Amino acid sequence: MSKRAMITGITGQDGSYLAELLLGEGYEVTGIIRRLSHPNLNRIEHLLDRIRLHPADLLDGLSLIRAIEENEPDELYNLAAMSFVPASWDQPLLTGEFNAQGVTRVLDAVRRVNPKIKLYQASSSEMFGKVREVPQTELTPFYPRSPYGVSKVFGHYITVNYRESYGLFACSGILFNHESPRRGLEFVTRKVSDGVARIKLGIEQKLYLGNLEAHRDWGFAGDYVRAMWLMLQQPTADDYVVATGESHSVRDLVEVAFGHAGLDWKAHVEVDPRFLRPAEVDHLIGNAAKARQSLGWAPSVDFAGLVGMMVDSDIERLSGIKPPKPR
Numbered sequence: 001m002s003k004r005a006m007i008t009g010i011t012g013q014d015g016s017y018l019a020e021l022l023l024g025e026g027y028e029v030t031g032i033i034r035r036l037s038h039p040n041l042n043r044i045e046h047l048l049d050r051i052r053l054h055p056a057d058l059l060d061g062l063s064l065i066r067a068i069e070e071n072e073p074d075e076l077y078n079l080a081a082m083s084f085v086p087a088s089w090d091q092p093l094l095t096g097e098f099n100a101q102g103v104t105r106v107l108d109a110v111r112r113v114n115p116k117i118k119l120y121q122a123s124s125s126e127m128f129g130k131v132r133e134v135p136q137t138e139l140t141p142f143y144p145r146s147p148y149g150v151s152k153v154f155g156h157y158i159t160v161n162y163r164e165s166y167g168l169f170a171c172s173g174i175l176f177n178h179e180s181p182r183r184g185l186e187f188v189t190r191k192v193s194d195g196v197a198r199i200k201l202g203i204e205q206k207l208y209l210g211n212l213e214a215h216r217d218w219g220f221a222g223d224y225v226r227a228m229w230l231m232l233q234q235p236t237a238d239d240y241v242v243a244t245g246e247s248h249s250v251r252d253l254v255e256v257a258f259g260h261a262g263l264d265w266k267a268h269v270e271v272d273p274r275f276l277r278p279a280e281v282d283h284l285i286g287n288a289a290k291a292r293q294s295l296g297w298a299p300s301v302d303f304a305g306l307v308g309m310m311v312d313s314d315i316e317r318l319s320g321i322k323p324p325k326p327r
């Protein structure tokens with residue numbers, strides 16, 4: 001009999017890649033979707049004839065219990081979250097409801113319905129925030145710098161606590177930034193790849209960004225969902241950092257992305273203070289030695305390959321759009 005997996009956040013970047021991977025591994029996949037007035041299935045359209053969708057919401061514990069009872073998953077991947085850091089200052093309470101208490105609702109639903117279900121929690125390198133150690137490992141202390149980061153620290157520790165209190169097979173993946181052509185347009189890598197494509201095609205002239213000096217450890221989302229799956233295939237539950245071990249500034253990102261399209265970024269990029277954050281995470285770089293050794297995981301796409309893939313994809317997507325007539 002094939003294994004059954006349930007994914008919260010299946011309509012997001014990671015959910016779509018994870019669903020593809022699990023289908024390829026022979027799983028029956030159920031995705032949790034929340035009710036929206038307008039469906040948001042564009043990232044999983046190509047999978048709709050092979051997956052099941054079940055309505056539920058992280059804000060409603062009863063809906064999660066029902067979803068688990070009716071679909072009987074062997075593995076549950078909790079990817080749903082309010083994932084955009086700046087929005088967490090605008091909506092700190094809702095961020096906590098989704099990303100902190102939402103995790104508790106998922107864990108408790110698993111505990112009540114079937115404590116044998118293996119669970120993956122999507123933790124984040126944003127928990128390291130004002131970093132206490134370079135590079136960051138599973139043992140580096142947390143110092144979050146946004147309501148998002150704070151909410152993810154809660155989600156991380158409640159996962160550890162349910163593992164230790166109730167013996168759940170619950171893993172927390174501390175994933176560093178991972179990107180792809182399916183990344184939301186508000187995140188910096190996609191904002192840049194989309195901006196480069198628009199400028200290359202003559203649709204826009206300028207790209208407005210915030211802090212160019214921030215450094216991130218950027219990898220490819222397709223590689224990172226494999227690490228999530230590998231965590232749940234181990235004999236015991238544990239927590240893992242997943243990262244490339246390479247850090248680049250936003251300035252590097254811009255230079256590589258514009259260069260890939262044969263453009264000089266200095267002619268097009270301007271800093272707009274509206275995109276600066278009340279508190280910044282300056283420099284993230286992860287040490288994924290544990291994931292490499294225990295899971296046999298390694299990234300397959302490097303920084304230049306990732307940026308090139310995203311720029312090419314946005315140029316192709318936007319190629320049909322005509323530039324505006326000069327006024």
Ligand code: NAP
Pocket residue numbers: 008009010011012013014015032033034036040056057058059078079080081082083084098122123124125174175176177178179184
């Ligand atoms: P994403 O593209 O923003 O997707 C978030 C998903 O969560 C969407 O499917 C969204 O559904 C769903 N969602 C939000 N609130 C919900 C609710 N109340 N009930 C049910 N579903 C809800 O995020 P991502 O980049 O794929 O990231 C996946 C997870 O990994 C998130 O938890 C994120 O915080 C974490 N993470 C991401 C990264 C990264 O670099 N990508 C790094 C570390 C950790 P809608 O489509 O309905 O909005």
Ligand code: G4F
Pocket residue numbers: 082083084085086123124125126175176177178186187188189191208209210211212214215216250275276277280281284
């Ligand atoms: O792309 P970002 O918005 O991602 P951020 O804040 O690092 O968060 C992402 O990665 C986390 C893992 O570490 C996830 F947990 C989280 O869910 C999300 O996926 O910003 C990256 C950096 C920041 O330092 C930001 O200040 O880019 C800088 N930046 C500079 N200009 C900008 C911009 N970020 C955005 N979004 N937009 C800009 O114009």
